[in-house]
Amino acid sequence: MKKHAISYAIIRFQPHVETEEFANIGIVLVAPRMSYLDFRLETKRLGRLTSFFDSVEAATIRAVLKNYHAELTRIKDIAGHNGNGQTRFEFKLTDNADHLFHALTKDREGIIRFSEVRFAMTDSPKNKLDELFDYYVGRNFASSVYREGLLERHVRNMLKLREIDRNFKKRSFNDGVYSATFPFVEIVDDKPVKILKPIYLGQDDPTRILDHGNKWLFTINRLKQVLPRHIVFAVEGPTGPSLRQRAFREAIDQFRASDIQVVDATKERELLQAVDS
Template sequence: MKKHAVSYAIIRFQPHVETEEFANVGIVLVAPRLGYLDFRIETKRLARLTKFFDSMDARMVRGVLRSYNTELTRIRDLAGHKGDGQGRFEFELRDNAEHLFHALTKDREGMIRFSDVRFAMTDSPTTKLQDLFDYYVRRNFAGAVYREGLLEKHVRGLLKMRDLGQNFKPMSFSDGLYSAKFPFVEVVGEKPLKVLKPIFLGQDEPTRILDHGNKWLFTIQRLKDRLPPDVVMAVEGPTDNGKPRQAFRQAVKLFQDHKIRVIDVQNEDELIKVAEGTPTGRAPAPLLV
């Protein structure tokens, strides 16, 4: 397929000019030869922003981004392939998209700023735009593997802080053909007694949530004769409601139906109870809300 040159800039939320701190909130992209101009901006998953800029009211943050989303929609429509609004310009449609892009991304004062313009080649500007948004805003550059690495670091730090780190170590289990490594296995003497596995089930797409949950369910079922009897999944789920949350609930229920304990990885009290061997029940209610 034919490759097209595209230019793009990262949309940044920078409420405090004095500190120069910012967060990536979107992407705007133009393919000049196609007259294509489009954008993606985050208007729903704002917990990261409100936690980072904790002095700002969450409603204000949401209002700023939604207003800018409306403005970007208006600008995109001016550069649309149908030619709506073109009568007010003296340049061609292709020039219109590129002109609007460069006017939009000029450095200016305000809470919304742009990165330097960057360039790429692609056979699908729409796909490239979504990929860039997933990478720079949703930070899906390594998917569940990356997020689970962060969760493991969180659990490791908590165990160490509570002087429980020496009780757990990474360990691999195998049935001769299939093997898997678990980051936290409680070992007494030389006998493994418990598996604690952080798992990320907060992907944007329901299919990816269920696929990842089923992958680890298969692993545990395949190796159940080699694993200790107490297997605990410490999970992180989606921040938003909707279909991803429904898929998350189903994944949790599948674990529970197979006698696998499920806890919230962000619930430090629950994690410590598990590490210390205190009974915790099968799953905390907040997981399934």
């Protein structure tokens, strides 16, 4: 597919000019040759804003974002793009979207600010917009996969400090149909004797916590005949009392009911005892 040049800017919420602190809340993107101008703005999940900017009332934040969403929608409508590469107007608005984009993102005082304009190439401006939003606002780089990777790195460093990392190897197991790879499998006399699997269960939704826990529970139960008996899950859970904590405790109980040893990944002593046992 043909690639298009696009420009984009990150929309930022900056209520206190004095401190220059801000939070990313959206993306505005333009593909000039397509007369494409669109945006994504976070208007629902505002916990990060209300907790960080605790001197600003939640109702005020919601009102600001609601009004700004309406303003961006109005500007998008003026650009005249209907989402499939065609303008809604019969007459041609030369560089209309591009002019609107640069007027919109021009540096000015206010609660809503913009980053510097950035550039990229893409065959789908809409998909690129979603990708940028997920990265800069959704922070998908801090997803469960990312956090689990950090846990693995923490465990690996701990094993190196204990000078026993050479005993733990990455190993895959399969039953002929289903397979799974574990980052730390203790090998003694060329035989796997223990699995140490870091698992992140601090997702922002209780369902996702249970889903991720159930994934690994299914894996262990499915491969039980080919895995070593001693299996340790080093887990990190959510903070604060909430439904997420309830889901986390339920996941832990299910692990233990399947004879899986569970330790707190954030407590080095527990980890070391699990490794040495």
